[in-house]
Amino acid sequence: MATNGTNNCPTPFLQDSLFTDGGFVEGRICQKLTEELTCCLPCPMTDWAYPDAFQTMSSAANWVAVAGTICCVFLLLSWAVLPVDKTYRHYLSICLTVAVIFMSLGFVIPLAGNPEQCFDAITPNSMKTGSMCAASGFFLILGGWSGVLWVFLRALSLHLQICWQLVVGRSFMWFSQAFGWGIPIIGVVVAFVLSGVSFRFGPTCHINHKNSLADLWIPLLVFAGLTIIIQFATFGYCIKVYLASLADNSATTEGSGMPSYTNSIRTMTPKQAYRRVRRVIALQWRGIAIVLIIIADVIFFSIIFVFQDTTVESVKHDQSIATPWVLCLVKNGGDKVPCLGEASTLAVNMPTVGAVLFLLGMNGIWLLVLLGRWSMVTGWRDLFTTVPSRSKREFVSVDARLDDFKKDTRSYEMLSRDTGKIMDDSVTPYAVTPISPIHARSPVGAMNHEYLHMPSSDGRRTPDYFGNTARYQTPARSFSSPRPPQSVTWDARETYARPTSPYGQQQQQQQDRYVNPLGMNRI
CATH class of the missing domain: 1.20.1070.10 (Rhodopsin 7-helix transmembrane proteins)
Known part of the structure; x- marks a missing residue:
């Protein structure tokens, strides 16, 4: 604040002695004209140095x-x-x-x-x-x-x-x-x-x-x-x-x-x-x-x-x-x-x-x-x-309610997206493949079976292409699928190996007592 007094500095400068020591005093831009008179540029400086x-x-x-x-x-x-x-x-x-x-x-x-x-x-x-x-x-x-x-x-x-x-x-x-x-x-x-x-x-x-x-x-x-x-x-x-x-x-x-060598830069x-x-x-x-x-x-x-x-x-x-x-x-x-x-x-x-x-x-x-x-x-x-859907399920399963089957007759079975099996709480799960029918004891399978044998409009019956499909038997020693090998029994006599079990040793002792004349020269 200015004190009482007269400004002796030329316009637009102001006399320093008319003001107190408040604020950032070192920031003042002043010039000393005489021992008693110091004139300062009005604040802020940018208002005078720039347009x-x-x-x-x-x-x-x-x-x-x-x-x-x-x-x-x-x-x-x-x-x-x-x-x-x-x-x-x-x-x-x-x-x-x-x-x-x-x-x-x-x-x-x-x-x-x-x-x-x-x-x-x-x-x-x-x-x-x-x-x-x-x-x-x-x-x-x-x-x-x-x-x-x-x-x-x-x-x-x-x-x-x-x-x-x-x-x-x-x-x-x-x-x-x-x-x-x-x-x-x-x-x-x-x-x-x-x-x-x-x-x-x-x-x-x-x-x-x-x-x-x-x-x-x-x-x-x-x-x-x-x-x-x-x-x-x-x-x-x-x-x-x-x-x-x-x-x-x-x-x-x-x-x-x-x-040229792993992990060597x-x-x-x-x-x-x-x-x-x-x-x-x-x-x-x-x-x-x-x-x-x-x-x-x-x-x-x-x-x-x-x-x-x-x-x-x-x-x-x-x-x-x-x-x-x-x-x-x-x-x-x-x-x-x-x-x-x-x-x-x-x-x-x-x-x-x-x-x-x-x-x-x-x-x-x-x-x-x-x-x-x-x-x-x-x-x-x-x-x-993206709005999360409340009807979204972790597994898509067969709906056991008959009303839903009546509403949507296009879908007779819905597979689990992860396991490939029918997931229904009321029916025992069965594996389903694209060419294998559903078991008849399943209500869904029964509906499929009736649908496949339904007479056509001209009196003919739809041929059953899937009913007589031969069942594939996996070989006992097949390792093509990722499952542990099945236990297979073998006869030591076919390989001429010495038996290790007590029962096999007993049979071997009985064979040693009987000599086959026709097999004496067999290598």
């Missing part, structure tokens, strides 16, 4: 972030509700989507809450004076940290699979969860304690200049750089494998697509390695594209905001940088339109700012385009259109 269309552009970028959030929520709901064969969900994709939602909430919250950016006429609000500022800054920093780390883990996982032939399993998953969420939480706490957030660049709160390079921007850029190095190292390995496959003319490679020929790498790339190209897009957005945003922050701080320390713009404002009585060209020394140009905001808001849309599948749409359609 009026800046507010419209900022709102449009926030609405794009809303659309991206909706896309991410659709992906998460699909992964949670639909079966895995419809979504192909993976924890790396799920966690990356959650990270993008956090980043988008940093732009959605100001759009929903419409917070007041300024504490007074020259002082912006901070996280200590506005809850909406604290919430938007928290989600923006958390989303930036977690987004960079999860694309780093995704690139690392792909690199280990392609270049080192390692199968990332449960250990890597738990490591990823601890690393991908633990580091961002620590990063947010450190950023809030050492720097804090305030309204410095539009309706979203950003990190303050103090210690921001050490606790946010440099660590983010380090992980982003490692991600790019790992990703391009993977690309380089793929190119190397491809070039080696072009020079491989071995006969074993042409004849088989498998390694080191014995792969170059063409076999190329086929394996090509399959992995074909399955992971969407994830590779997402890694490159998000890393590019984060690096672009970091560079632009660091440049903007550095420019504003340099104006505070070197008044000559903003002198042409200040003189233009004073000359035109506070009209900013003729002085927008001179404002380039104080802020980044509007097209670049718009590109940064729109790219950050579109991350959720890119996730849906690249990680979403058409099978998700069909899965939701099947989920809402």
Whole structure:
């Protein structure tokens, strides 16, 4: 609030001594004209450094972030509700989507809450004076940290699979969860304690200049750089494998697509390695594209905001940088339109700012385009259109009620879809084959029998093609069907083998006493 006094600063600037020390005082943009007079630019700074269309552009970028959030929520709901064969969900994709939602909430919250950016006429609000500022800054920093780390883990996982032939399993998953969420939480706490957030660049709160390079921007850029190095190292390995496959003319490679030894990847020929790498790339190209897009957005945003922050701080320390713009404002009585060209020394140009905001808001849309599948749409359609039928049965069985037989005379027996037997509670089940009649003692079989022998309209009887079918006897020693062999008795005398049972030994002793003269020379 302004105190009682007279403003001695030229229009549109306001005298610093007329205001209290409330709000984020370090966010004021002021110049000291004399020892007693300090003039400050009215809050917010963007209203003076950019044309009026800046507010419209900022709102449009926030609405794009809303659309991206909706896309991410659709992906998460699909992964949670639909079966895995419809979504192909993976924890790396799920966690990356959650990270993008956090980043988008940093732009959605100001759009929903419409917070007041300024504490007074020259002082912006901070996280200590506005809850909406604290919430938007928290989600923006958390989303930036977690987004960079999860694309780093995704690139690392792909690199280990392609270049080192390692199968990332449960250990890597738990490591990823601890690393991908633990580091961002620590990063947010450190950023809030050492720097804090305030309204410095539009309706979203950003990190303050103090210690921001050490606790946010440099660590983010380090992980982003490692991600790019790992990703391009993977690309380089793929190119190397491809070039080696072009020079491989071995006969074993042409004849088989498998390694020469089972479970040995080191014995792969170059063409076999190329086929394996090509399959992995074909399955992971969407994830590779997402890694490159998000890393590019984060690096672009970091560079632009660091440049903007550095420019504003340099104006505070070197008044000559903003002198042409200040003189233009004073000359035109506070009209900013003729002085927008001179404002380039104080802020980044509007097209670049718009590109940064729109790219950050579109991350959720890119996730849906690249990680979403058409099978998700069909899965939701099947989920809402398929109504479970109460009359559906696990086994289709014979209906024992005579009324149902009268209603539907076309069906005389209904087989179990799993066992091929008549399933009726009132009749003993019998095996049914396409060419065997139902037993006459079954009511269904009796009806079939009467139907087969029913006289025709000209007095003739329908011939019984199935009644005299010969019964097939399975051979005793047949093993063509999957059942245990039947016990077969055999006579030791036919094979001239020595009997092992007591009864057989007794018979053998009786034969030894009797000598057949005609069989003495038999071999």
